[in-house]
Every structure is written in C-alpha cells, then in structure tokens.
Amino acid sequence: MSLARAFLTVSGMTMLSRVLGLAREILIVAFLGSSPAAQAFFVAFRFPNLFRRFFAEGAFNMAFVPMFSKRVADDQAATPDGFEAGVAQRFGEEVQAGLLSVLFVLVLIAQLLMPWLMFAVAYGFADDPDKMALTVELAQIQFPYLLFMSLVALFSGVLNALGRFAVAAGAPVLFNIFMIAALLLGAGLVENAWGGEDPAAQEQIARYLAWSVFLAGLAQLLLVRAAARRAGMRLRLRAPRWTPDMKRMVSLGVPGAIAGGVTQLNILIGTTIATFFDGAVVWLTLADRIYQLPLGVIGVAMGVALLPELSRRVRAEDVAGARSALARAIEFSMVLTLPAAVALVLIGTEVSGLLFRIGAFTDDDVAQTGLALSIFALGLPAYVLIKALSPAFFAEEDTRRPLRYAAISMLVNTALSIGLAPSLGWIAIPIATALSAWLNAGQLWWRLATVGGYAVDARLARRLMAMTAASLAMGGVIAVAAVWMGPELTAHAYWRFPSVLGLVALGLGAYAIFATALGAVSLSELRGALRRGASS
Numbered sequence: 001m002s003l004a005r006a007f008l009t010v011s012g013m014t015m016l017s018r019v020l021g022l023a024r025e026i027l028i029v030a031f032l033g034s035s036p037a038a039q040a041f042f043v044a045f046r047f048p049n050l051f052r053r054f055f056a057e058g059a060f061n062m063a064f065v066p067m068f069s070k071r072v073a074d075d076q077a078a079t080p081d082g083f084e085a086g087v088a089q090r091f092g093e094e095v096q097a098g099l100l101s102v103l104f105v106l107v108l109i110a111q112l113l114m115p116w117l118m119f120a121v122a123y124g125f126a127d128d129p130d131k132m133a134l135t136v137e138l139a140q141i142q143f144p145y146l147l148f149m150s151l152v153a154l155f156s157g158v159l160n161a162l163g164r165f166a167v168a169a170g171a172p173v174l175f176n177i178f179m180i181a182a183l184l185l186g187a188g189l190v191e192n193a194w195g196g197e198d199p200a201a202q203e204q205i206a207r208y209l210a211w212s213v214f215l216a217g218l219a220q221l222l223l224v225r226a227a228a229r230r231a232g233m234r235l236r237l238r239a240p241r242w243t244p245d246m247k248r249m250v251s252l253g254v255p256g257a258i259a260g261g262v263t264q265l266n267i268l269i270g271t272t273i274a275t276f277f278d279g280a281v282v283w284l285t286l287a288d289r290i291y292q293l294p295l296g297v298i299g300v301a302m303g304v305a306l307l308p309e310l311s312r313r314v315r316a317e318d319v320a321g322a323r324s325a326l327a328r329a330i331e332f333s334m335v336l337t338l339p340a341a342v343a344l345v346l347i348g349t350e351v352s353g354l355l356f357r358i359g360a361f362t363d364d365d366v367a368q369t370g371l372a373l374s375i376f377a378l379g380l381p382a383y384v385l386i387k388a389l390s391p392a393f394f395a396e397e398d399t400r401r402p403l404r405y406a407a408i409s410m411l412v413n414t415a416l417s418i419g420l421a422p423s424l425g426w427i428a429i430p431i432a433t434a435l436s437a438w439l440n441a442g443q444l445w446w447r448l449a450t451v452g453g454y455a456v457d458a459r460l461a462r463r464l465m466a467m468t469a470a471s472l473a474m475g476g477v478i479a480v481a482a483v484w485m486g487p488e489l490t491a492h493a494y495w496r497f498p499s500v501l502g503l504v505a506l507g508l509g510a511y512a513i514f515a516t517a518l519g520a521v522s523l524s525e526l527r528g529a530l531r532r533g534a535s536s
Helices: 003-032 036-056 059-078 087-121 129-142 145-161 166-189 199-230 244-260 262-274 280-315 319-356 363-378 380-394 400-450 458-485 493-518 523-535
Strands: none
Touching (some): 003 036, 003 166, 003 280, 003 319, 036 087, 036 129, 059 087, 059 145, 059 244, 087 129, 087 145, 129 199, 145 199, 262 280, 262 400, 280 400, 319 380, 319 458, 319 493, 363 380, 363 400, 380 400, 458 493
16 A cells, blocks of 8 residues: 555544544533533543553554564565565564553553542642542543453554555444434433533433443444454464563653653643643643644554654665655655644634533633644644654654753743743643644754654655645634634624634635645655556
8 A cells, every 4th residue: 555545544534533622622611611520530431541542543553563574574475476474474463462461450540549640730729628639530441441452452463564554544434423422322321411511410421421431432443453463464362472572672662651641741741730720621631632633634544654664764774765655755754744734723713612511511611722723733733743853763663852842842842831831821821732743852953853864855845835825824724714704703603603614714724725836745756646646
C-alpha cells in the first residue's frame, strides 16, 4: 500500500472517529454543561485517556512496528512462495505476554491507590469532597481501559506492519458509539437528565459514561484481535519471558511512549492546574477535542502511515528515499494544517458555539471554550509536525532523543503554566501548551536537519512559504467576512449553523484559490498520488 493510500485510509477512519467524538462531546455538555459532575468525569477520563493517546495513537507503534516489521520481512524471505508467520508471531506473543503481566499489576495497584492518584491529578478538587469522591469512583470504573487499549495497540501495530490500516484506524469508532449509546440510554432511564438542572441526575449520567468507556475498550480489543487472526497472526497466550527482544522492546518502547505522548502529558499537567479554576477543566477538554480533529486526521494518520514506509527504506538503506518520504509527508501535512490553524484562531468562539451551545452549556461556557481553542490552534502546526517528524527517529530505533526533547518541552510547559497562572488565570494553560509544542517540534526538526541529513529540500521550502501565504490570505478573507456578517448572526441559534458553515466554506474556497495560484499545491501531483494509491 502506498504512503498516500495508507494516509487516506487512516485519516478517513480517524475523521469518522473524531466526528463521532465531537457528537459525543456535544451530548455530554448538553446533559452535564460545566457542572461538578462534568468536571469530575473529564478529569477521571483524562487519566486512562492519557494512556490511550500514548498507545492507541501511534506511540506504542513507534517502538513495536519497526521491530515487528523486520521479523515480518524475515518470515517473507523464508517463505517466498506464501507468507507464513514465524519469528514475527513469536515476537508478538512475547510482547503480548509482557504487556499482560505488567499492566495487570499496574491496573491492580492503580485501583487500590486511586484516591491518592486522583488527589494528585485533581488537587484543586480537594476543597469539594463530593466532587473528589465522584472523580475517584469514575476513575476506578474506567482505569481497566488502559489494559484493553494497550492490547489494542499491540494488535493494531501488527495490522499496520502488515499494511492493513483500516480496522486499526476504525477501532476508535466503536469507542464513540458506546459512549453515545450510554448517553442516549441515560436520557431514557434517568429522570431530569436533560438541561443540567438536577445534580443527582448528572452524577448518574457520568456513571453511565464511565461504564461505557470500560465496555468500549473491551469491544475494540475483540475487533482488532479478530482482524489480526484473519491476517494470519494468531498470538497465543504464553508465560512472560525476559528475552533480548523484550529488553530491546522495553528500551525503545518506554521512551517512545513518553516522547510520542508529550502533548498529552502537557494537557494532563494543564488539567491538574485547571482544577483550581471552576469550569476550566470542561472548557479546556472541549477545546482539546476540537483541535484534535485536524491533529488526528492529519498528524496522527500521517505518523501511523509514514512509520512502516520509513522503516522499510531504512532497512533497505534507501537514505534518499527516506528523506524524500519525510519531506513529502511534511508537505502533505502542512497543506491542510496551516489553513485549519488560521481558521481556528480567528473563529474559535464561533466554532465552539456551533458545536456546544445546547442544553446546559451557557454562552459564557462557549466564550471560554472558544478562547482556549484559538490559543491551542496557534500550536496546531507544531503538534502535527511532532507526529510527522518522530517516525524518522523511531524508524532508526532512536527513541531517546525524542524523549529528551519531550522532557525539555514538558518542563517548559509546566513552568509556564504555573508561572503564568497567578496573573493570567486558567488561560495560561493553553498558552504554555502551544509554546512548548513549538519548542518540541523545533528540537526534532533541528536534529534531523543538522545531524540526520533530513534537510528541507527546495520544493518543501518553496511550498511551505506558499502555504503560509495562502493561509494568511484566507485568514484575511475570513476576518473581513466575520466583521461584515456581525456577531449577532452567530448569537442566535437559528443563524448560528448557516453563518459558521458559510464562513468555513468561504475559507475553504479562498484557500483553494490562493494555494493553487501561489503554487502551494499541485493538483496533477495529488491526482497522481491518489491513482498510485488506488492501484497499489
């Protein structure tokens, strides 16, 4: 499967998942608003979700896929007339056994220590014992999700290494379906569920959501495991063993997971600080959800699709091909990311109102969420670059440098969040997150360009400048149109939908015109890539 087709497969399924994720968040805030139950759920959900982002969105794959791909290649060389799993399957079984043994103990310990863990994560809730107790309860229900999703990551890595991206990329769709079903079930079974007027009803809805997280993790595991079996990888249960392969896997996987999830670590730190500001946890979570849509569709999808491609080229010692693949991946990513970032900076509040102004979510909630979204969007190109640049390190089985850069970025994020919060309040959190993301991306790019030989070629430099100019020109069109339309068009429910969608459509059309005129995109090259992908 070509890089273009793999990207489109992963991004398409990710788009479906993220759209359903937005629908899920719309329903959550319609029922819960920014109430104490909503804050408790989002904090409790952030804890296992942190690990989901580490594992399910590529960080685990960054360590596992290169090692597994090499063993798949060995099996293919040994059985040229028909692929049969051998060393690859044994390696997969060893990793499965190690994950199960370690994570079972981890989940058990976490369940016992959850009151203290939540106290550390949600220290700002300490003055509200009822909110803290609910947060602990919801976290205990959801935390086994970590075990399920770690195994999902394993089987997804198997499928990705075999070039089968669709099922692994589509598994998160089940997650959102389960949560939406829980909300609809709660609407039918819980009295006074709608509108945010009954705290007891809101707490019950939050419990329904927590149990749906648990069940969704199990459903995703069953799905990807069945797909791996159909692909010929039947990973059997075996006793864990500390083999040289496992030692190598751990040495790569631990720093790789931390480096790949630095953005999520930054957000977890931000969540902890946000618990000191009433409502901020909900506003930041919803803003995160919106900008995660382009991040997932573009950045995560590109990272997942690019890693096997780079790993194969590195194994074949095709240095020029690896450099070209990375440059084209950055080019492909930025052509969509830059205009998305500019648009979200300019109309973050309008987008927030379009999505979330319903039920218990107030106008003030909309304004605060929009402010957070606009600031997060300033770092969106950096978040995507991190996902696109990291595979170049992981393909070489180098996870320590990305970890080092991630640690520096995380320290800067923490220092800025804590240092700016007394004067700026909760808004210091997205400011620090965006700045630290640019620091992380800059370090990765500097290392690749100066030492790794992945310098920006003339085509990439020319097109990045053209993309930036086209995005800024599009932003000017959106800004003028927003002033002309007036704020009253988005203030009323019956105008909100057509006015915001009109702004988005106008921006897309303007960017297409400017990008084509300035040479930021080549329609003939895009059609050629898609044809090659379809024929592969």
